[in-house]
Amino acid sequence: MIGRIHTGDRxxxxxxxxxxxxxxxxxxxxxSVTEQTEDxxxxxxxxxxxxxxxxxxxxxxxxxxxxxxxxxEMNAVWDAWVPSGHAPARACGEARLARDTLxxxxxxxxxxxxxx
Numbered sequence: 001m002i003g004r005i006h007t008g009d010r011x012x013x014x015x016x017x018x019x020x021x022x023x024x025x026x027x028x029x030x031x032s033v034t035e036q037t038e039d040x041x042x043x044x045x046x047x048x049x050x051x052x053x054x055x056x057x058x059x060x061x062x063x064x065x066x067x068x069x070x071x072x073e074m075n076a077v078w079d080a081w082v083p084s085g086h087a088p089a090r091a092c093g094e095a096r097l098a099r100d101t102l103x104x105x106x107x108x109x110x111x112x113x114x115x116x
Contacts, residue, residue: 037077058088
């Protein structure tokens with residue numbers, strides 16, 4: 001069974017299938033990469049909680065930066081956010097994002113917590 005949460009015409013914010021949670025790409029508010037990354041990760045936390053998971057259950061993260069020059073700044077926020085011993089498989093690349101003001105987009109796949 002496939003479950004879809006916060007579904008619109010274009011996408012769902014959360015899709016659940018066989019104990020796996022797929023989040024749509026998250027972007028954040030703010031001027032700096034630090035602010036945008038913090039906001040993205042806060043949104044990821046909220047969606048994972050709603051879906052019955054948390055950051056210790058993230059399987060994979062794909063991160064898009066509008067400029068790879070932001071890599072170290074984004075990683076400083078990421079490294080502080082990821083719980084020790086729970087680093088997911090991860091990829092990071094450069095891409096043109098949906099709006100010129102966006103600097104980072106994060107896409108997460110996670111496992112449900114047991115019992116959900």
